[in-house]
Amino acid sequence: MSNDNDVRHGRHCVFLMHVHLVFVTKYRREVFTHEILDDLCAIFASVCADFEAELVEFDGEDDHVHLRVNYPPKVAVSALVNSLKGVSSRMIRKKNHPSLRKKLWRGALWSPSYFAGSCGGAPMEIIRHYIEQQQTPY
Template identity: 60%
Template sequence: MSQEVEYWRGRNVVSAMHVHLVFVTKCRRNVFDDAMLRRCEDIMIEVCDSFEAELREFNGEDDHVHLLVHYPPKVAISKLVNSLKGVSSHYLRKEFTGRVNRAIMHGHFWSPSYLAASCGGAPPSIIKQYIEQQRRPV
């Protein structure tokens, strides 16, 4: 079972960086339906493109979304998340006013917290073992 790794190539770097992101709606309000999730995905694809990143996978439930993003090393995850949440909040609140009651959600769409988990590549234990086995000069 081989797994093909896609690399991002820059002028002085080759990388394969992926992050799993989870965003939860404010107070875990059940606001998403299929149409909102589709629009949210479109918005997040555009935001990722502006960071030269790629949204590899997107899905969600009525109160949260999951993203798998392939990104270059020059991108700070906190800035990417800030933009993803800010831009999507703006457009979703504007386009789905009937579903998103600002008073109930205290003027916010997303909870301020989020999950960002690195993924892909070998597990840390394998990397640690590989580093330990390097032939250190005496």
């Protein structure tokens, strides 16, 4: 996990893009333990690396998780989310955590919905003001 101000460089671009993701368990079941959250953190970091993204922060409670991911512009957030949820569900079920089998119906770990919010950088009001102050040529 790196410094928040690490501007990344691509071949033809310079970027610093972060997304805040929230995933909720199916039916809001309270299934996560400290051990499962540790496993999820490692799985999410691995999936992010496959997308050339970086898991900057991760934490959760017994029925949901929060991630902050630094990702390149070539990655669609929906594709990243799909992979994060699919791979983590499959890998966690493979580990056979007893608490999961009892509380999850038909093995589905995640609710099909998710929250994604852009984060980092200047507040929208400052960006709006900056754009308005540009010297438009006559």
